Amino acid sequence: MATLFPALDALPHPDRTALRFGGRALTYAGLAAASAALAERIGGAGRVALWATPSLETAVAAVAALRAGVPVVPLNPKTGERELAHILADSTPALVLAAAGVELPAGLEELPRTDVPTDVPTDVPTEAPPGAGATGPEDTAFVIYTSGTTGPPKGALLPRRAVAATLDALEDSWEWTESDTVVHALPLFHVHGLVLGTLGPLRRGGTVHHLGSFSPEGVTAALAAGGTMLFGVPTMYHRLAGAVSGDPGLAAALTGARLLVSGSAGLPLHDHERISAATGRRVIERYGMTETLMNTSVRADDAASAPGTVGVPVRGVELRLVDEDGSALAPTASADGETIGEIQVRGPNLFTAYLNRPDATAAAFTADGWFRTGDMATRDAAGHVRIVGRKATDLIKSGGFKIGAGEIENALLDHPRVREAAVTGEPDPDLGERVTAWIVPADPDRPPTADELADHVARTLAPHKRPRTVHYLDALPRNDLGKIMKRSLHG
Template sequence: MSARLLALTTSDRPALRFGAGTLTYEELARAAGALAPRLRSAGRVAVWATPTAETAVGVVAALLAGVPAVPLNPRSGERELAHILGDSEPGAVLAGAGDELPAGLAELPRIDVDVRASGPRASGPYADESPDPETPALIVYTSGTTGPPKGVLLSHRAIAASLDALAAAWAWTDEDVLVHGLPLFHVHGLVLGVLGPLRRGGEVRHLGGFSVEGVAKELGEGGGTMLFGVPTMYHRIAEALPHDPALVRALTQARLLVSGSAALPVHDHERITAATGRTVVERYGMSETLMNTSVPVGSGPRPGSVGLPLDGVELRLVEEDGSVLPVSDGETVGEIQVRGPNLFTAYLNRPDATAAAFADGGWFRTGDMAVREPDGYVRIVGRKATDLIKSGGYKIGAGEVENALLDHPGVREAAVTGEPDPDLGERIVAWIVPADPADPPAPGPLADHVAALLAPHKRPREVRYLDALPRNDMGKILKKALREPADD
């Protein structure tokens, strides 16, 4: 593992491109080097994480200065923002000169990021010495689905280990040009999507905001080799492929298509592969662990699988009582636990939550439920808290039922939840966005469709229809926001 997290050089090769603006490695090093000395006394710095070069330069400058960066979601509500600021106590906030910041940031000293500044090149710990690998690099806040968001302390060690393991799995080199349109306040868009290419010495091309047209342009005529996205993005790509020959050509030219942050439906996998001959690779990670598994590049189609543990990552499945599952049969469901150099250091100011997150032996409890195939490949079936349904004595993962529903031609989107049932313990409820709102598929045939593909005990007992599923900024379905309409 390289002691330096980023490959900042004097090269005139492109490093970052946001829209029409490009920074070479030399320009990035000088812009970040000009900013870094102003950050060293801040302790921690918040970064107003818009999808711009200012965000990338601000984070790089914080790394050079040796201070942790706290990425802020520009769409955070007033209460969530106040919690994050009170918890992390940053000494300043970095923003683009034209950014309008909310009132909640008014008390913090503001430092505008100038991406064209030209200071001493790469001044700070990374220029002349190796940093302590345990030094905090980022404090990334969780989504807060089970309480107030927790600050995840990510060290230089964890980020470097995860990025290097991905480089091995994906044959990622300095020749790769990564295209993505992901938010920059989360590990997917910021760590993988910005720091990943900068560690390799390659190029980032950020779309500013996702669009099918932008993907076609940057992967096609732009010469991009890799695309990172979330299932919502790939679903839109799959929908557009039959009508967009330029998009087909662009994806066909790409070396690697990666989906993450949630499961990519099997139907979208199949549509993309059929149209382009390319396989979408899925990987599995979370804020606390960065990346745990991936389907290795060149291994062939594995729809529904998140692949094998990455180099250095140990993974096991455990029963509810904590005992390790002795079988890898592709059927038995257990909770994923992991350990390795990719793990976070702690939850900021939460020693109780940190201690509760680990089992004996340093195993992190992910809360994700999965099965393991005989060849070691992992297939996630849902979250322990929201996606493990115990019905009629069976453990059922919501994810596999959702994939079966999405295989029905009358279903556009689907989510599955469990609800208390006096007979079954829990009954399976399907939330459906019909392909044709005027002619939604009937509940009976939908249930029969699932039973035929999976097993009778996995069929939905109720079907509820929606215009759209609630999702967060990363495209994940917010199942706790699903409510039965009052007039249902």
């Protein structure tokens, strides 16, 4: 297929900054040289794992692998031992890419390691070599692991076709050009930070400015230094909303940005209103999933969309709302802004399969090729989609992460002082939702402490999956079949 990075191959602006991470930066010429050198070394390697720290090396490695036609498995550096072992056993990477000097956990030390270069002289060849890796539109670009809602995380195979289609559709929706500099502090092991926030600017020929870690002060400085687009999750925008009324510099920086984009979960109306009141600007929202990349977005030229909508389907994506029996809602009901249906989508943005899970892949699609998202929504007469919740109750969106309740429950049940466990999400003004655990102790007189359980989950899975609230019960409510009735927990 056509190159994913025309600005790297043709180098129309070799001296333009491509990547900036804190005080470190690479021009397009520098990125072309560094990624070509790495592509030469890993071409034909098969799948490669990427230790996805928020660093220049992570971006260089992702670009190099894509230029070499090598599928990338991004790894969260905070992943716990069990989850990491599952991902490695499932994806079987041939080697791991990492920044030089970074210490890797025991599970990765067994793999051959390739350090990522960033200081390759720009007078060496900058074109990626014709490696053994395939670069057809259906060939896998990424294997990104989902939240593990009902068990261990599943690896979604994202083809090069889906990456290109999504980024080009957003070029249309957001009027995205090579003149834009995207500012963000998103993790680089999932779609939002890696595909949209890093590969998106590079495909357009623009600039990525990654803050390393989020702070209102960092956002202010980066936007004031020429940033034109800000990508964030609701937790970040919540903190900006809390600071902007008392910070003239932040207010001016947000006002001067061309586009403020929020995603990964719904942004509360109160935060929309506080930012708008202080800046006169709106935050636009978009909606996507690991398996689908981007489905909808508020368009840059759409001034009529109300806060809270995730916009209209992006170019090339078909979207329908279906009833509980899977039948499409009637045209009047699907455009009344009130009738709720499950979102199903199809288009070039979709993943191809779950790795090693033909059963899960088949269950995810309808007979006529629509992907079942599990998200419930309404749509108005103008086509604006509003997400109202999950079809299931086991997906928690906290701090920009999609967290599966099932895997946390399994981790809690491994604790020797836990007899029964259920996990739900509760509204949280900062995180969107907070992970809440409902515990039946093995010994009611010696229940494990909340801190002990949080540390156990953080060590087993990842810190952002730890329960932030713990309730202790004598028994969990169950139906006649023994299934836990989670809705009763909050009653």
